[in-house]
Amino acid sequence: MKAAVVVFPGSNRERDIALALERASYTKPAYVWHGDTELPAGTDLVVLPGGFSYGDYLRCGAMASLSPVMRAVKDHAARGGYVIGVCNGFQILAEAQLVPGVLMRNASLKFVCRDVHLKVEATDTAFTAGYRPGQVIRVPVAHAEGNYFADDETLNRLEGEGRVAFRYCDEAGEVTAAASPNGASRNIAGVFNDRRNVLGMMPHPENMTEAVVGGTDGALLFDSLAKALA
């Protein structure tokens, strides 16, 4: 798997996700600067990491979505190439309209940093094939604007087309409002684009990849990608 991790001014999880990818694929990803106009030749997977690109000015991800590199990212996705955006990366994907919906301020109006439980909703994708359908996993969130919103028609379409990747749930797998850290529509924590080669998700699987630092539930996502893109 040849992965390229895009670094924006203000990104802060690029190393974490690069390590998770290297652990899964035994290959070091390339780092690509936001001002670059091309991806390294042969890139299979583009990664938009978490952080505070452009200091979250205007709206989280709004300015980054217009960075020079994003044209190459859009071309890559249009060719069927894989893209994952985590947290600020999800916000950038939404602002770039590579996935539907928007990320609003958390319902609490507070930055939320804690572990959450997620129900894996779609397992027939390159990103999630390693999980069991309905599996409940634990990964951290760390964001102020993770309140996913889309209109009902869009949400119904996402659900009907198997494009909800993850939902916030409690430890037992119950999808309840109380289990959501941010008030997201229908507890949605991650969504795919129409071809399901682009995934945006708020939680951080890259920060749950080693037992010694809390668990390995996030590692399966990178293992799935490494297997699919081997």
Ligand SMILES: NC(=O)CC[C@H](N)C(=O)O
């Ligand atoms: N960890 C992150 O990527 C944070 C995303 C964004 N800056 C927010 O607070 O919502």
